[in-house]
Amino acid sequence: MKIFNSAQIRELDSYTIAHEPIESIELMERAAKAITYNIMQTWTNKTPFVVFAGSGNNGGDALAVARMLASHDYEVSVYLFNIHDHLSEDCAKNKQRALDGKNLKDFHEVVVDFEPPKLTADMVVVDGLFGSGLNKPLAGGFASLVKYINQSPSKVVSIDLPSGLMTEDNTYNVRQNIIRADYTFTLQQLKLSMLLADNQPYLGEVRVLDIRLSPTYIQETVAQYQLLEEQDIRNRLHRRSPFAHKGDMGTAFLVAGCYGMAGAAVLATRACLRAGAGKVIVHTPKRNYGIMQTSVPEAVLQMDKEETIFSEPVETDDYEAVGMGPGLGKNETTAIALIAQIRRTQCPMVLDADALNILGNHRAWMQQLPEGLIFTPHPAEFDRLEGVVSNGCYDRLLKAIRLAERIHGYILLKGHYSALCTPDGKVFFNPTGNAGMATAGSGDVLLGIITGLLAQGYHSKDACLVGMYLHGLAGDLAVRDLGEESLLASDMIAYLPKAFLRIRE
Secondary structure (H helix, E strand, O other): OEEOOHHHHHHHHHHHHHHOOOOHHHHHHHHHHHHHHHHHHHOOOOOOEEEEEOOOHHHHHHHHHHHHHHHOOOOEEEEEEOOOOOOOHHHHHHHHHHHHHOOOOEEEEEOOOOOOOOOOOOOEEEEEOOOOOOOOOOOHHHHHHHHHHHHOOOEEEEEOOOOOOOOOOOOOOOHHHOOOOOEEEEEOOOOHHHHOHHHHHHOOEEEEEOOOOOHHHHHHOOOOEEEOOHHHHHOOOOOOOOOOOOOOOOEEEEEOOOOOOHHHHHHHHHHHHHOOOOEEEEEEOHHHHHHHHHHOOOOEEEEOOOOOOOOOOOOOOOOOEEEEOOOOOOOHHHHHHHHHHHHHOOOOEEEOOHHHHHHHHOHHHHHHOOOOOEEOOOHHHHHHHHOOOOOOHHHHHHHHHHHHHHHOOEEEEOOOOOEEEOOOOOEEEOOOOOHHHOOOOHHHHHHHHHHHHHHOOOOHHHHHHHHHHHHHHHHHHHHHHHOOOOOOHHHHHHOHHHHHHHHHO
């Protein structure tokens, strides 16, 4: 699913109107029917509704919804805010249609004075004040209205976007002046701001309503952002030859696990094997020998000369992929060995966890990195790489895009909607995964999966896309049986085979 920016959203509406063809007021009617249907599926006509409508097209949608609900015997009160004495053309038409319907409980057009209605726990507020066209924080009377709604016990349904939330960049928004919706019924496609963690408190349950906007425009228009779908992953999965042997499936090399962190090496290795690598060789300190040999008998061990740390680079000419970082530690000897290993490795490489923390502590080394690297940081690790704490999720995302372009590599920024930033400036969001995956070792599993896919010959971009999708899907399948609280990183590995089967089906 493509994620369009606010300008493209407007163009999509205009293109649909011109090429379907359809009158803009009838397109608004189509959207209102979809919204009304979803409301009626959620609440009966025993629930009173209060509709707050702005003077633009979002307000026009809200007025049409009010009329339709009233026609189905819902008790609906409308407050239309026309403080500049100017309504958009379609908003004005829907104002007249609402008044002509004569089924509304009451209709108030606010021009100067506003006496707010009492909002009770049994009521539902329909927020149609501002939609995807907002480009600055709310202030004045609208900010006060938002605070009034947020402080009320009523449920809130926002049309397209919660009023006050901007489509993309909310870095300098005034957070207390954004509607906190219980439901957001967004039209046709998700908006970028809906995919960012710091905006989640305002969205509630998000439903994407198909209002049949132009498929031609959607297909032909290039979007910087995209939300992955299952078919995208299915198309990228490799199929094994019936005559394949382990040599055909590639050899992965992992550098992981200082003494006391052998579990990270175990998880990454198991995940790498479960992802399909033909052979996995693990370089780890001597004291991890017993743990690794017992926990992952399928792996081949390569012991470091030191007892407790990774201390020297090794040759990687015989390997198809390298993954480094889980449980590695930040010892200075390890740091020097790491950068030497990065420089001498020619095959695709994934860096996570302490490999990224080491680079964050030696930021001058960032200038010496080979092209094509894959970084898989969580937000704090990414901020360490940048050397400064990001000002929110959108700021961090823009920095990740720039870093991917600068190093000609891939930045997989982990989170609820993990974002893969590619060297050409594109971003792919992952829809799979859940809060149960917020547990130690989850990132080690992801590194193992991606490294295993690389070893089998997946292109770096495809390995990241398939890897993060399968990682989240395995977590989703596991959580159905185990619940969020009890999910462990090892459970994701256990459910990885089911994730593969699900995609192939």
